Amino acid sequence: IGRTLKVFDEVDSTNNVVRELETEKSPSGTTAVADRQTAGRGRIGRKFESPSGKGLYVSVLVRPNFGLEFAPMITAAAACAAAEAVEALCGGKVMIKWVNDLYMNGKKICGILTEASLGLEMRVLDCATIGIGINVRSIADSFDEELKKTATSIEDETGVAVNRNKLCAELLNRLEIYLGKIEDRSFLLQYREREMLTGNIISAHVGEDTIVGEALGIDDNANLVVQLPSGEIRNLNSGEANLCRI
Numbered sequence: 173i174g175r176t177l178k179v180f181d182e183v184d185s186t187n188n189v190v191r192e193l194e195t196e197k198s199p200s201g202t203t204a205v206a207d208r209q210t211a212g213r214g215r216i217g218r219k220f221e222s223p224s225g226k227g228l229y230v231s232v233l234v235r236p237n238f239g240l241e242f243a244p245m246i247t248a249a250a251a252c253a254a255a256e257a258v259e260a261l262c263g264g265k266v267m268i269k270w271v272n273d274l275y276m277n278g279k280k281i282c283g284i285l286t287e288a289s290l291g292l293e294m295r296v297l298d299c300a301t302i303g304i305g306i307n308v309r310s311i312a313d314s315f316d317e318e319l320k321k322t323a324t325s326i327e328d329e330t331g332v333a334v335n336r337n338k339l340c341a342e343l344l345n346r347l348e349i350y351l352g353k354i355e356d357r358s359f360l361l362q363y364r365e366r367e368m369l370t371g372n373i374i375s376a377h378v379g380e381d382t383i384v385g386e387a388l389g390i391d392d393n394a395n396l397v398v399q400l401p402s403g404e405i406r407n408l409n410s411g412e413a414n415l416c417r418i
């Protein structure tokens with residue numbers, strides 16, 4: 173990963189840059205990184221603030237040769253890689269909020285957006301673009317007050333001004349390792365150790381509905397297992413869940 177590395181000052185979204193490369197013969201591991209994004213995308217149609225000099229905005233093209241059932245786990249494995257990379261350079265504790273957000277001290281420092289292309293047969297995963305955005309330097313002057321209630325940066329939480337190039341290298345090295353831990357599901361060990369919803373009452377959006385229940389843990393497909401007040405167990409395979417603050 174990262175042996176073909178394209179570096180930009182400004183792009184709309186590094187995920188767009190990499191997705192355009194999917195059709196060409198770019199090797200698996202081709203990576204794009206930018207100082208800033210004008211249209212950084214988050215999950216569920218959200219925007220990802222990507223100001224100059226503040227974050228690591230990186231996307232990686234992968235051509236996994238495993239079955240479609242493993243596709244949802246790419247993001248979860250990437251979250252483990254990103255959490256370890258951040259911890260290695262700043263010393264602070266990083267938690268994962270299912271599926272793929274990284275948190276420090278209860279606020280988000282990193283989001284991951286994986287966009288996949290299916291093969292003609294629809295049963296194999298041809299290509300996936302893993303987009304990772306990490307708030308590295310203080311966001312105090314660049315995020316609005318509303319966003320600052322839920323988002324933070326490595327520097328704001330630890331006082332450490334991590335070097336973005338070093339963080340990128342740490343991240344790509346670990347991503348390579350963690351992508352190799354998907355098929356035997358061994359990444360789940362580290363994922364479960366960091367997952368922060370487990371054991372708590374959470375609310376989650378499931379389609380049109382909002383459910384509230386106790387997060388019991390992460391199953392072998394990286395789904396969030398939730399027990400509803402009725403006792404019914406649901407295994408959520410996508411969406412977003414948050415701690416209920418009572």
Ligand code: BTN
Nearest residue numbers: 185212213214215283284303305
């Ligand atoms: C989220 O928090 O919902 C996911 C955020 C993903 C942001 C990264 S930054 C690099 C890549 N390019 C994008 O436009 N999005 C991802």
